[in-house]
Amino acid sequence: MPLSVVDLYRDVLPKTNCRDCGFATCLAFAGMVVSEKLPLDGCPHIDPETAARCQKILDAQHAAGKWTRRDMAEDALVWAREKAASMAIEDLPHRIGGRLVGKESNVELELPYFSGLIRIGRNGVRKADDEPLNRWEQVFIYNHMAQGGKVNPTGRWKAFQEIPNTVSKIKSMRAHVEIPLAERFSGKPEALAEAARRIGGLDKIREHPSADAAWRFTPLPKVPVMLLFWNQDDEFEAKIKLLFDETVCEHLDIESILFLSERLVQLLCDNQAG
Ligand code: SF4
Known part of the structure; x- marks a missing residue:
């Protein structure tokens, strides 16, 4: 196995x-x-x-090449970069948000990204504090640039499996996102709350009273993500569900939704206290 x-x-x-x-x-x-x-x-x-x-x-x-993503990552990045290369940076703020900084040939888009900022320029994408972005982050950011429709989020949430064409990715969402997160924060809602706040999460439990915790994240201005958490009890194990705005496919392809979700997992785990 x-x-x-x-x-x-x-x-x-x-x-x-x-x-x-x-x-x-x-x-x-x-x-x-x-x-x-x-x-x-x-x-x-x-x-x-x-x-x-x-x-x-x-x-x-x-x-056997199973689950090895190095080559896939390189291919995806080259493809996403090419797809985004024809985008005029000046057009991006009204499509995906953010603001233009710098002048003429050095103009860049400064875009909120979780609780920080990224800069998108003609030479690539980087964090505003010059910390590197990993390849998968770059892939979904380029895809967002290339795909990014103009529509704003409506506030109507959908589970991943309700989004069209996700059937082949549902297992990955569970295995790489929902299960590890639920195991990580099982019995620790305070640790989840602290990690969520550190990466810009907003407490939305009033809007989702059936869960034990609800956190809204804004990885990208037009791509909010809602995380619902049910803590373990005598009968059930802890459970996590991610919800996406109904407009998410206007802004990201399915693979990119998954990469973005995996990044959320990493950030929450990295920001867990202790
Ligand atoms: S070295 Fe420590 S953090 Fe790294 S995998 Fe082992 S136990 Fe985990």
């Missing part, structure tokens, strides 16, 4: 987020092992026998 990010996180890694591997969370490390072929012994806290057994499985799945 191949090892997915969730398998590795849930069954193999210690889940202590000690950072000895150089990543902020065990989940982030698991993602890099599965998709970027990082050696499992980068975590010094797995017993050597388990590490050797799992590494054999990982080597086999890497050789």
Whole structure:
């Protein structure tokens, strides 16, 4: 049986987020092992026998190209860049929001991104504080530029599976987004609240009283995301559902919705206190 990010996180890694591997969370490390072929012994806290057994499985799945995203990421980025290259930066604010900064040949779009800002220019996309964006973030930002319709969010929410053409991605949304997040914050609504606030989340529990917590994020000005959380109880395990505005497909393709959701997971995990 191949090892997915969730398998590795849930069954193999210690889940202590000690950072000895150089990543902020065990989940982030698991993602890099599965998709970027990082050696499992980068975590010094797995017993050597388990590490050797799992590494054999990982080597086999890497050789078969399973879940390896390096090549896919490069291809997707080249394609998305090309798609966005014909966009006039000056036209972007009225389509996707943000404001123009700089002059003439150096003009850039400054766009809110979660709780920070990104700059989109003729030479690429970067964070305003010059921190790098990962390839998947760049892919969905370029896709947003290329696809971004003018419509504004309506405030009517849809579950991922209600969005057309998501059937083949529903499993990925559960495996890479909803399950790891629910496991991560099970029994810890305060930790979720703190992480959510740190990345610009707004408390919307009044609008979703059937959940135990509801947080609205604004990854991009026209692409809000609602996270609903039900905590574990005697009968049920914790559950997380992401909702998207009904206009989301005007702004992102399905793959990009998934990448953006995965980025939300990473940010919440990285911003969990302790
Ligand atoms: S070294 Fe990394 S993967 Fe291992 S327990 Fe610490 S944070 Fe988790």
